[in-house]
Amino acid sequence: MLDDRKLAVLRAIVEDYVSTNEPVGSKALAERHNLKVSPATVRNDMAALEEEGYITQPHTSAGRVPTDKGYRLFVDRLSQIKPLSGAERRAIETFLAGAVDLDDVVTRTVRLLAQLTRQVAVVQYPTLTRSTVRHVELVQLAERRVMLVLITNTGRVEQRVIELPEVVEDHRIAHLRAVLNSCLDGCGLGNVPDLVADLPERLPAEDRPVVATILSVLLETLVERHDEKIVFAGAANLAGAGFSVGLRDVLEALEEQVVLMRLLGETSTDTPSALTVRIGSENAYTGLVGTSIVATGYGSGDNQLARLGVLGPTRMDYPVTMGAVRAVARYVSQILAAS
């Protein structure tokens, strides 16, 4: 049905449309790409492509524009991810290497990605449940108040102020701290509930109320943060790229953590580390018409931590964008693994 030349025509249409943002006609097409055939032939192919639903025309007597289905075919079969230049790679590396803590890594990553792709970048904070406990700290603030600080191997620090049911002296706090650490050190966060389940029973009765309070806060911290934080950057790029219509809806979606999470996450069912692309209507969220999402998981190989990606107009340069997303994901994984 679709011979090689028709595919070449589709590729040319996508490339031209992406770069000019104007419906592309048969004549210009035959000229710019050396297809070795006449405009009339191109027209025939275009008619076939339109028949199949890969392209469409905004109105009679205008050029053709790729449909979502057309873009899909393009990314799946007609394009190959474009690697970054050496200079870009070096820039990424030095920029990310300068980060001082997890917060900083995430902030830098999202800005970097936004600048690199000239689109809106989205980065999910590393998921807690897949990291492991590196240290638990109890800090006495007052007679009946302690601060619980949980440090993970990804450099994340969670803290909660706890009101205790009774006055507790320093040495008891120190003891509890030691018990907690010996119990949890190095364990995956997902296992924490099981590991602490019988802890109250293994301690003297007098300690139980205090321990119960602390544990309930600890567990709460774990589940609460399961739906993770997401940050974005580069909203200004939206305004730039002829995106005037629906801009408000897109901005709203960006500020809704839950929506954003779904958009990034929905793509991760199969192989989490794969680069996934959702084009236009594929993401099935009203208000995001005409936007595509390129996302991937990041984290060091075996344990995926979270996802990152960019959001931009359906009419985007997929090869370049995909290259940037993939490269940034790799570098940030590397940085996180090292720290």
Add this chain to the structure above:
Amino acid sequence: MLDDRKLAVLRAIVEDYVSTNEPVGSKALAERHNLKVSPATVRNDMAALEEEGYITQPHTSAGRVPTDKGYRLFVDRLSQIKPLSGAERRAIETFLAGAVDLDDVVTRTVRLLAQLTRQVAVVQYPTLTRSTVRHVELVQLAERRVMLVLITNTGRVEQRVIELPEVVEDHRIAHLRAVLNSCLDGCGLGNVPDLVADLPERLPAEDRPVVATILSVLLETLVERHDEKIVFAGAANLAGAGFSVGLRDVLEALEEQVVLMRLLGETSTDTPSALTVRIGSENAYTGLVGTSIVATGYGSGDNQLARLGVLGPTRMDYPVTMGAVRAVARYVSQILAAS
């Protein structure tokens, strides 16, 4: 020069223009506000006001629009801050009270403010230098690595991984921790450099390299974070309020921490806790034409922590916006003082 009626006319013009977003004419003005005079009289007053530079007309034979100078007069003398309704106050209180940590307080605050004013809200994280040390913690991660955790009275936690110049055993770490805490506990962050200056000399020579390393990181943490983090929310509101032109510039400014900081901060020279309003060209930043900023300091009375505010079109409802900003600042101060 400007009698009472002329001022009343100016006020009416501002109010009408804010609510309709259309140049307001003499006829409509005389009708809607009961000025008890005829349109012709109003026209005369308008001519005078225009002469003085308080209003202007986009083109001959259109209504009048307030100038920046006009808004300024309105804010300074013709309006009074509109307090929030009881329901709104209760909503704020319960929403903010649900925050679990400092991060959460800031996030909730900025969203709340954005929703309340239907504009872009900006909140600066509490300035470290004005808070005090509540606890310093050293956590051993490996033979030659420790994590420094600094906990402030505002609930902020700063952390850094430190590579030590030599292998250090547990008990030395514990000792250093005790020394640091006894030295710094309860001190203002601004005083830390002085307090630790002679610390190496007061310790055995063998400890000095390690202490020096730790202190340099500690001091670095303090200065680095002096230019503080800023967050914003409600960008979608920009797209809504007939703000199409220059939107890109505004979004860019919002993502530039430094610019944002200046915009919030410039206003704080005199009395930090006062509500300050910068109207249009007053903020002197290219790209923010047509935007005003309403900001105030927050923090518990004597020690101001940081600033928050909103950014919106010059054509905004100042009394309501100012009321919301002031109220939110008060509540968040209260929350922070309590925690």
Add this chain to the structure above:
DNA sequence: ACTTGGCACTCGGGAACACAGAGTGCTAGA
């Protein structure tokens, strides 16, 4: 069987134009 040139057709978008309506400034009178 595919490709090509020719040709009539179809719209969208811009230019030219007219026109209604809102708003003004000015002047004369109360």
Add this chain to the structure above:
DNA sequence: TCTAGCACTCTGTGTTCCCGAGTGCCAAGT
């Protein structure tokens, strides 16, 4: 000092018209 009336000046909108890009189709060529 205020008011009524009046002529004037704009903008925004609706209408019409035309150009040109681009198409679809057909018949001829390879």
